[in-house]
Amino acid sequence: MQFLAYILLYPLLYLISILPFRVLYFVSDILYILIYRIFGYRKKVVVSNLNLVFPEKSPDEIKRITKVFYHHLCDMILESVKSMTISESEMKKRFRFTNVEVVQDIENQNRSMILMCAHYGSWEWIFILQAYVKSRGNAVYKRLANKYFDRLVKRIRARYNSYLVTTKDIIPTLIKEKREGIISINGFVSDQSPKLDKAFHWNEFMGVNVPVHTGAEMLAKKLNMAVVFFKVKKVKRGFYETTFETITLNPKEYENYQITDIFLKLVEDQIHEAPEYYLWTHKRWKHRGQEPKSVG
Template identity: 20%
Template sequence: MAKKHTFTHLLEYAALKASLALFGVMGLDRASTAGGSLARFVGPKLGVSRRARANIRRAMPELSPEEVERIVVDMWDNLGRTIGEYAHLERFGRPEERHRIDVVGAAALRAMAEAECGGVIVSGHFANWELLPVVMQLEGLEGGEVYRHANNPFVNEWMVSLRQRATGGATQIPKGGAGARVIVKLMREDKFVAMLTDQKMNDGVEARLFGLRAMTAGAPAGLAVRYNVPVVPVGIERLEGAHFRITVYDPITARPNAEPFEETLRIAQEVNDFLEARIRERPHEWLWLHNRWS
């Protein structure tokens, strides 16, 4: 690593740690509120918000400019809250904080945990998406979560450590070849893997999202076909402040004797249909900053 890059990465890491230290002394609820207030003031003015506006207009052209702008502002509020909550992520897994997460369909997760059947838990960048593996741990699902390696190695190491502490040691699975081998091992052990599948995947499969061509992660569908495990869609909603509702939807399963590639495409499309439905319900809680379609 070049010295210039190392120094820049250290500065970024120091700034992150300082910000989260400030959020940490505030307490969870105040940190969530402060993060949201700051982000909704600053975020819409940033250049990256142009992508969010363009994405919203492309996905939902029926919305007025005022509605688009309201979604952008509220999206930043949710993102700022999520950042503030990072300083307290471990708290969500504590018994005394269970009132913060209402799990609709928890019995289905517990039944899968007891059956030790293995599976893939899928969602998107909704509300505070970091709670997905936390809920898996709370409901007894053993396994891991897939994550994208941060460009800053110091930030990446810190994030991996934070997620491990918050989930009681869930396996952290980087995207890529090494991570794929870990996923295969977990599937063979009848364990569970959490994935956020709403980002563009250039080497994925072609599906539709909001009627638009969208290169989509094929891994959940491929695992369902290969290992005969369910793909379980999970929605994440912010109720008020740092309180959430996690909803477990009916699993998507591979059909016996179906042609594997066609079945992979079908399941990938069903996952995208699920994501689109959740986005339409609460568009302000999805991260529109992704370069999803181009």
């Protein structure tokens, strides 16, 4: 069944990927009507999340953010499909870096680094960074259930010397790279909600106490890697601007979870600037109120 789904859907995805951007966004507008207006995909989750973290906003403002978010979500879905065939020059034009020298300077010191980001803007297109650096790029991800689509996504990333590594494999992969002297840039989308049995740290995120992923910080300390946050700004439809901010070059100097808390604050600031581009369909706050009694 997995292969059948793949051979049925792959031609459609490929055809979408070769559409001119003008037509691609016309398809996105149709998808918006289906997802938001007809099927209401996770609309209750989105509105609930927004009301939870923005209690001061009026119903009209929540509705405005919701509608813009769903337009952006549809754009992002089709932009991900476009990654199958988009040229390097086109990608560079649409996903620009304001200060790529921050990453290049760390690379020139023969230091591996961890890039931390949130589900914000179009984080998927960060792989074009590999066109500006020499290091290997690793992106931590959860393996897709369909092995054929999983291989497809890996092939897309490999076009730019960027490789997907599962959460299970990332630790042995980075230890092996360090032992072999391989310099790498490792992307972590670190704002997800961890499983409760793996929640070692709780803190307020957007005013709500939640469990927080600490894996990126743990690896940075274990392997002495620099930690850099990248902030994505949506300039206009189909165009993004990314800015890097070094959190630390010396992670071992920080108290446990301090790096993670700095990251969370940066994400909060980014969301407050333009909340409509955060991934509100995630149940990020589902574990609120379930923290151990010893927390806080």
